[in-house]
Amino acid sequence: MSNFFHNTGNVVDEITRAFTQALRYGARTIRRLSWPALLGCALVLAFIVSILPLALTLFAIFLLVKLALGGCDGMRGRTVKEPLQ
Numbered sequence: 016m017s018n019f020f021h022n023t024g025n026v027v028d029e030i031t032r033a034f035t036q037a038l039r040y041g042a043r044t045i046r047r048l049s050w051p052a053l054l055g056c057a058l059v060l061a062f063i064v065s066i067l068p069l070a071l072t073l074f075a076i077f078l079l080v081k082l083a084l085g086g087c088d089g090m091r092g093r094t095v096k097e098p099l100q
Contacts, residue, residue: 048056
């Protein structure tokens with residue numbers, strides 16, 4: 016059982032090391048950016064964080080409304096033909 020916890024500790028250490036390495040890489044990249052490029056990155060990130068989820072949420076709401084109205088429609092508009100004799 017102690018081997019399980021030892022391996023789990025190694026996995027957590029690896030995840031922590033990879034996360035800190037990614038943060039350092041990101042910080043070095045941001046440090047090298049010019050001011051206009053940094054502004055462009057900030058605007059794109061703001062778009063992704065705020066506007067895109069709003070658009071996806073509205074799409075899902077309108078899709079659910081369309082499906083609900085389609086389900087309520089039922090047999091309206093359809094005519095049942097009588098079988099031939």
